[in-house]
Amino acid sequence: MKTLPRRRLGRSGLTPNAIGLGGAWWGGSTDSEILAAIDRAIDLGMDFLDTYPGQNEEIWGRALVGRREQVFLQAKVSSHVRNDMRSNHTASATRRSLENSLRALQTDYLDSVLIHGYDQPDQFEDPDMDMVDPLAPGHALEELMKLRDQGVVRHIGIGARSAAVHRRAIETGQIEIVLTYLEYSLLTQVADADLFPLCRERDVGVILASPLGMGLLTGRPVDDEDERRKIPSTTEPTANRMLEWCAEHSVDIRHLAIQYCLAADVDGIVLPGQASRAEVEGTYEAATCEIPTDVWRQFLTNFSLPLNDALLKGPSS
Numbered sequence: 001m002k003t004l005p006r007r008r009l010g011r012s013g014l015t016p017n018a019i020g021l022g023g024a025w026w027g028g029s030t031d032s033e034i035l036a037a038i039d040r041a042i043d044l045g046m047d048f049l050d051t052y053p054g055q056n057e058e059i060w061g062r063a064l065v066g067r068r069e070q071v072f073l074q075a076k077v078s079s080h081v082r083n084d085m086r087s088n089h090t091a092s093a094t095r096r097s098l099e100n101s102l103r104a105l106q107t108d109y110l111d112s113v114l115i116h117g118y119d120q121p122d123q124f125e126d127p128d129m130d131m132v133d134p135l136a137p138g139h140a141l142e143e144l145m146k147l148r149d150q151g152v153v154r155h156i157g158i159g160a161r162s163a164a165v166h167r168r169a170i171e172t173g174q175i176e177i178v179l180t181y182l183e184y185s186l187l188t189q190v191a192d193a194d195l196f197p198l199c200r201e202r203d204v205g206v207i208l209a210s211p212l213g214m215g216l217l218t219g220r221p222v223d224d225e226d227e228r229r230k231i232p233s234t235t236e237p238t239a240n241r242m243l244e245w246c247a248e249h250s251v252d253i254r255h256l257a258i259q260y261c262l263a264a265d266v267d268g269i270v271l272p273g274q275a276s277r278a279e280v281e282g283t284y285e286a287a288t289c290e291i292p293t294d295v296w297r298q299f300l301t302n303f304s305l306p307l308n309d310a311l312l313k314g315p316s317s
Helices: 031-043 057-064 091-105 138-150 163-170 190-194 198-203 224-230 239-248 253-262 277-288 293-302
Strands: 049-050 073-077 110-115 155-159 177-181 205-209 268-271
Touching: 031 057, 031 277, 049 268, 057 091, 073 091, 073 224, 110 138, 138 155, 155 163, 155 205, 163 177, 163 190, 163 198, 190 198, 198 205, 205 293, 239 253, 253 268, 253 277
Parallel strands: 049 073, 073 110, 110 155, 155 177, 177 205, 205 268
Antiparallel strands: none
């Protein structure tokens, strides 16, 4: 079995393997299916587990009995009401969210915790959002710093779509990890200019989530309007053209999508949205299979993507 490469998450010092396992998309799975998928992921070397508040954390805790020290475990602070997307970043709600996760996950510490649900820089100024600034004194970030001092939280990060949010958070000097989604993939590379340079400068680890574009790069036909909605920076939808190219060249687009993100010029890991044991195994295959240099060169050139040296060092076809 091929071993997943080990990566460095910036100055946090965490060194997980390059592919992680996310917890956001398991709502349609049974307990036994979730347990089997987590076990399989750990066996395949996916040792960075990213859980989601209020979403099956108790099952993840059961899966980790006897295996807690084999993984890097990350949680988020936000709502703990299933399917409630509201974000409460007061100090008391932050501590309560974390305590709920610790109890559910059956652990007394978390390797990292992300501030979750703060996606736009001025979001807290909207009275309809009923939200405090998580980075302001007395709120989420300060409470997480206290919990870090107590040893309950090892490292603090933030997950957001907007690079402006990430930059504002990094400027506090307390953020060691950022999670960005839908901003770096085969379909868009805006994070390469808007986020990665600051992360390299401040030695911040990066988690690249949604490498398959939330369904756009799985091999299924794509609605152009869905692509425009998910990738606002796009000028001309390209997912369907990429699917056609892959079909013509007998290439699995998931393999290209995962390895493209693995080759990003930043210290970090890739976090796909697996939701079954089969998807876990498919992710491992995508990350470890060999894609000939000639295939990469043709694909990147055809879609006007940069010729990444890290992708062009593989075998020729």
